[in-house]
Amino acid sequence: MTREDARALDAADPLARFRDRFALPNGIIYLDGNSLGALPRAVPAAIADATTRQWGDRLIRSWNEGWIDAPERLGAKIAPIIGAAADEVIVGDTTSTHLFKAIVAALRHDPARRTVLSEAGNFPTDLHIAEGAVACVPGARLKVVDRAALADALDDDTALLLLTHVHYKTSDRFDLAAWTARAHAAGALVLWDFSHSVGAIPLDVTAANADLAVGCSYKYLNGGPGAPAFLYVARRHQEAFANPVSGWMGHAEPFAFQDGYRPAAGMKRWLVGTPSILAMASLEAALDLWTDIDMAALTAKSAALFDILAAAGALAGLACVSPADAASRGSHISFRAPHAYELTQALIARGVIGDFRDPDILRLGLTPLYLSHEDVWQAGEHLRAIVASEAWRAPEFGERNTVT
Template sequence: MTTPAEARALDADDPLRALRDRFMLPEGIIYLDGNSLGPLPRATMAAGRDMIERQWGERLIRSWDEGWMDSPARIGAKIAPLIGAAPDEVIVADSVSVNLFKLLVAALRHHPTRRTIVTEAGNFPTDLHIAEGAAACVPGGRVHAVAREALDDAIDDRTAIVLLTHVHYKTAERFDMAAWTARVQAAGALMCWDLSHSTGAVQVDLGAADLAVGCGYKFLNGGPGAPAFLFVAGRHQAKLTSPLSGWMGHAAPFGFEDAYRPGAGMERWRVGTPAMLAMQALESGVDLFADIDMADVAAKSARLFDMLAAAGDRAGLECVTPRDPARRGSHIAFRHPHARALIDRLIARGVIGDFRTPDIARFGLTPLFLSHAEVQRAGELIVETVAELAETAHAR
């Protein structure tokens, strides 16, 4: 395991070390759950006051013409470089679930004979649930969910769209994005990626992908329930239409026409009025990435992973996350028969991770605010806590 002195030396050479001061982090807490909810950026506090006191309090409805109305496209353009997209291919709106529904229904309606959504069994539940609901909205629609190793054989001439989560929410296993996109498109289907555990955590290049959704409250630090984003490749924007034809997606929302005409480009994927307090918080979180090299983020993530993996090995835990950095995201998952108790005891000691049923202890490794010294100390506490659990079980 890494020693405290070695961890301090790594921190001294860390190109991201100054970013820690941009977050509100409670004393005495080692926060290893930024993959579920990112911490509060300090800039969000000042921006929030401006939003409430000046933009809302003083400017009132005039603020819609002073930046509010353009915020979905503006923030989307800021997210675009983090996922390898063009600025006009990303828009911020709604939640991951709602955005996924829009894209899946649009894809099922796009082709006259292809009516199947292929996805991975064990994918994040909302993706599977939304896929079921989307398929039920289109005559002949169906969901074909199979194990990861069976995905290739499941894709055929009935497949309209393949939905995969780039980084698995439990294990952090990462798909080869370029290879799977090419495989799906060669079969004549559309490729849709869920980037919820990727964006802001690992280097992402959507490349030739068709569609994508992503989360704003995890690694983008947009706050609890932050708006999500969706991506539609430029070549598809005139061909696909959202099934949720809300007034903000209309070609002329203030023309107040009875009939719906979809807006141009990504504007057609908007639905209702953007929640500006939440949009402001997300924009503050996204702005943190303006001067960050994602290669530095990936390199630090790999170092933090190795430190915690070594602690898990010493504790006798089974690491279910791939050891190869190219095959994983930025969290690490261990299997333990009493994972719930392990997480509860660690939280009581100031190390916040999370539990995923039935036996996974999961720890987020967020390079923007975590120090090597913190992760080294967390590793020591994991080793001690696992040993205590073993002693308790033996005493029984």
């Protein structure tokens, strides 16, 4: 592909109009939106309103003017992005907290089944949380196997299959409907982690008959660093599952101030403490972008951006570890190289921000809402030049003292 080819694709891009809705630094090609999304231009004004008018002028009255309903309201805005009903998603807490609540609830739902099954190499926090969760349920255990062994490991003791939909390193994607059906055939529930999926690829939990899902909102949803996470519980499970972290916001009457706990109906029972309103304001402004985004166009552009970088990586002699089939991956591309860390730092020095995943993965995020085809083409040219000139060998690129 030439620069002119990339510009021609941009001229025909139905998503090009969204680029101006983000505050993107000049001279930077941002390929790390799969880790922290870029700043939507609407967010600073939303936060300013939440602080100056809502908090500053309205003070505590703002709890009755939209604050208390934020977890449900934002959940309803995320619901269509994952193919759920508005009353099946709640926003608040962190992904890790939601994972813990969902794992313990699933184990307690059917005491005859004691095993949480997951994949070796899953995102570490999912396994860390699962370790802690099974310790809270007598007789429960965590079983971790290689991806190829997951199907055979499902048995009549499996209470919950815990899977990250898109792998954080390789971009490998599980078939949502097929694996949900496989778990159900074994009598197990499935808990999906959509952190590297939501806002990147089409999701339909209703069509897949999914049970439970969690996800963060600071990657492709651009909610801001540490933005509140979401929890999905299929309506058919809501009254039968109990939140193990029984905080006051999940109480049926939180302002009755009763000593005993009675869970609220529906998704409100999954709330715990007071919602973080300033973080909610940032996320809500970011979510408002999604009201008119065509997911089919987003998926097609993601595939086109992937192909541009895959070709550049191949010309540079790098091994791509992400699936070639667009339906089998998320929206990032990963290359394996013994000097991947140095390559990452050399790219950053040229204004191309990607990230490194230990021990040997260069990971580049493809966010169709604000990346142009020309951006990605230029990033590929930088990658080829760095490899060809061995610029990554510069001593300063080997100092491992940065996050990315």
